[in-house]
Amino acid sequence: xxxxxxxxxxxxxxxxxxxxxxxxxxxxxxxxxxxxxxxxxxxxxxxxxxxxxxxxxxxxxxxxxxxxxxxxxxxxxxxxxxxxxxxxxxxxxxxxxxxxxxxxxxxxxxxxxxxxxxxxxxxxxxxxxxxxxxxxxxxxxxxxxxxxxxxxxxxxxxxxxxxxxxxxxxxxxxxxxxxxxxxxxxxxxxxxxxxxxxxxxxxxxxxxxxxxxxxxxxxxxxxxxxxxxxxxxxxxxxxxxxxxxxxxxxxxxxxxxxxxxxxxxxxxxxxxxxxxxxxxxxxxxxxxxxxxxxxxxxxxxxxxxxxxxxxxxxxxxxxxxxxxxxxxxxxxxxxxxxxxxxxxxxxxxxxxxxxxxxxxxxxxxxxxxxxxxxxxxxxxxxxxxxxxxxxxxxxxxxxxxxxxxxxxxxxxxxxxxxxxxxxxxxxxxxx
Ligand code: ACO
Numbered sequence: 001x002x003x004x005x006x007x008x009x010x011x012x013x014x015x016x017x018x019x020x021x022x023x024x025x026x027x028x029x030x031x032x033x034x035x036x037x038x039x040x041x042x043x044x045x046x047x048x049x050x051x052x053x054x055x056x057x058x059x060x061x062x063x064x065x066x067x068x069x070x071x072x073x074x075x076x077x078x079x080x081x082x083x084x085x086x087x088x089x090x091x092x093x094x095x096x097x098x099x100x101x102x103x104x105x106x107x108x109x110x111x112x113x114x115x116x117x118x119x120x121x122x123x124x125x126x127x128x129x130x131x132x133x134x135x136x137x138x139x140x141x142x143x144x145x146x147x148x149x150x151x152x153x154x155x156x157x158x159x160x161x162x163x164x165x166x167x168x169x170x171x172x173x174x175x176x177x178x179x180x181x182x183x184x185x186x187x188x189x190x191x192x193x194x195x196x197x198x199x200x201x202x203x204x205x206x207x208x209x210x211x212x213x214x215x216x217x218x219x220x221x222x223x224x225x226x227x228x229x230x231x232x233x234x235x236x237x238x239x240x241x242x243x244x245x246x247x248x249x250x251x252x253x254x255x256x257x258x259x260x261x262x263x264x265x266x267x268x269x270x271x272x273x274x275x276x277x278x279x280x281x282x283x284x285x286x287x288x289x290x291x292x293x294x295x296x297x298x299x300x301x302x303x304x305x306x307x308x309x310x311x312x313x314x315x316x317x318x319x320x321x322x323x324x325x326x327x328x329x330x331x332x333x334x335x336x337x338x339x340x341x342x343x344x345x346x347x348x349x350x351x352x353x354x355x356x357x358x359x360x361x362x363x364x365x366x367x368x369x370x371x372x373x374x375x376x377x378x379x380x381x382x383x384x385x386x387x388x389x390x391x392x393x394x395x396x397x398x399x400x401x402x403x404x405x406x407x408x409x410x411x412x413x414x415x416x417x418x419x420x421x422x423x424x425x426x427x428x429x430x431x
Contacts, residue, residue, distance in 0.1 A: 009037055019050075023058050040413045047309075051233060051410070052241060056089060056396045059232040061310035066317065068230055069093070077320045082225040083107065083195050086392035089230050090164055090399065104195075106165035111173050111190035111198065117144055121181045130384050131262035133178045138171060139255035149249035153402040156249050160402075163250045164395045169195075171254070171391050175384045176202035196221040199388070204376060216331040220371055223324055227317045227364060228386055230393025232310075236260035236267070240394040242410040244401040257394045258387050267383040267390075273305040274369040274379050277338040280345075287344035295354040305342075305366030306349060307358070317364040322346075325367040325374075334374050342370060 003018040005028045014037055017029040027050045030041050043049045058067045066073040068089050076085050080094075087095045087103050095103060120140055124133050142149035148163040150156055156163065169190075176199055177187050188205045190198050196218045204211035213221075231237070240257035244250075261267035280290050294303040308315055329336055346362055349355040372382055401407055 007033075009039060012037070019053075021053075022055075023060070025060075034413075040415075042415055046238070046412075051238060052400075054233070054397070054400055055092070056400065057230045057232045057393070059310060061308070062312050064311060064313040064316050066231070073227070073316050074320065077223060077226060080226065081196075081222045082229070082389070085226045085229050086168060089392040090396045103165065106162065107169045107195060108190075108192055108198075110162070110166040111169040113170060113173050113177060113187075114144070118177070118187065121177060124178075124181070126182050126184065128182070129262070130175075130178055130182070130380055131258060131267075131387070134171070134174060134384055134387060135255045135258035135262070137174045137178070138167075138258055139252060141167070141170065141251040142249050145251070149251050151247055151249050151252075153247055157399070157402055160250075160399060164399075167250060167254055167395060168391050172199050172388045173202060175199070175381070175388055178384070179203055179378075179381055194218070196225065200375070214332070216328060217375055220324065220328045221375060224321070224368060224371055224385070225389035227321060227368075228389030230390070230396065234266065235263070236390065237393055237397050241397050241401050244398040245407060245410040247402075250395065250398050253398050254391065254394050257390070261387055261390065262383060267386045269304060269363070270365040270369045270372070270382045270386065271379055273365050274338070274373065274382070276304045277341050277369075280341050281337055285341075287341050287348060291345060291348045291352065295352070303345065303349060303355075303360070305363055306355065307360040308363045311361065311363065312359040314361045315363040318362040318366055321364060321367045321371065322362065325370050328371055329374055332374055336370060336374065338373070339370050342366065 003020075004015045005018055007014045007016060014033065016033065019027045019029050021027075034040050041049070056069065058070070059065065068076065068085065069092050071088065071094075076088075080088070083104060084095060084100060087100065091099075117137070117140065120137055121133070124136075145163070145166065148156070148159045148166070172195065173190055180187055180203070186207070188202045191201055193201065197213045200213040200217065200221065201211050233241075236257040239260035240253045243256040244253040248256075264272060276290070280287055283289075290301075291303065293301045294306075325339060329339060346366070349360065349362075355361075368386075369379070369382055372385060373379075377385060
């Protein structure tokens, strides 16, 4: 017999179905509760609400587990690369050689930003926040490619393969171009080379001197992007789903996701970690004084890169990236004092009852900034790189929303706490 939960309101019982996910996680299905009882569920910020069924990513924050389409993140990090993982996240299976080649060709053929679109860059002040530029220019893709952005699920899904490849490839190109625009450097156009190498080429080539990425550098960027490819129903992904649920096209929905990611509580944390490490370094601290201050409970002195809204155990991505950080810096012969400070902070926090009792462990952002710095990526571009990495997850989630035969527009309810009904007063009577 199907399991149910029972809820009693004023002695009236309501039986609520229990749903079970493929990894055994359970939910109480309250979809009919309001119709049957007049009550809604209150869950500010949706912290305990399943907003969808999804078969893309499984995350168990209590046990530090992250899997895409069933594959553990540790195995993907070891054996796969960003483009292959992007294909997996979007299409649900690891690609065959033929599928991988086809996907790679689509990415390469759709990498360039046409001249008309390039003019959009010039409309921005050269000190515009990079994420503001990125979200605006990505939104403009819907205007430049209207045949891929019809705001009709059926038609947009028919062109999905092209739109998805275009989005992944162009977000990366736009990221590199806005960096060059802001630094007064001429644009470098994409070449027929692999995805990560191409990004670094467009970022760092000099006049008459093409930047050719060392294999270690391209590998490190691949790992970094791969580790960000998807992360279940985080703020930006839920935003993409919410916007997409209105039948908004892929590009418009991605632009909204980029805007959500730009906030310091979400994609901006990697920047905050670097600023913190730099400040500790500049003050001549080895981390010891900062750790003590971080225990004060004040939000302004938190140990950035520690703690996570869903991981109550280690963040599996942080383990991978922490190890990679050490190796990448060693291979590149970089001796970054900030890495030592980060290690000191981590070791001290992992022995300290304040952090242990609150289950605060390093998250992915704790080390990602140090890797980006080693690759030569400036701090104000960190969140842009995060967006390039997260694009596959957003795209996969948009596709899931667009493909649901019985999907409904995302439309939560609220508990109204404003004034009760009152009558309009003419201006002269308003005190
Ligand atoms: N440093 C010091 N104390 C902390 C930290 C921290 N980084 N994080 C949480 N705490 C403390 C809180 O003060 C609170 O203490 P209390 O119980 O004495 O009041 C306790 O730990 C629980 O904290 P919450 O605020 O409930 O944790 P929550 O789950 O709401 O927040 C968050 C998670 C926002 C990530 C928080 O840990 C934080 O601010 N971390 C630093 C910022 C950061 O690294 N963000 C990146 C997240 S990863 C990402 O978005 C890609």
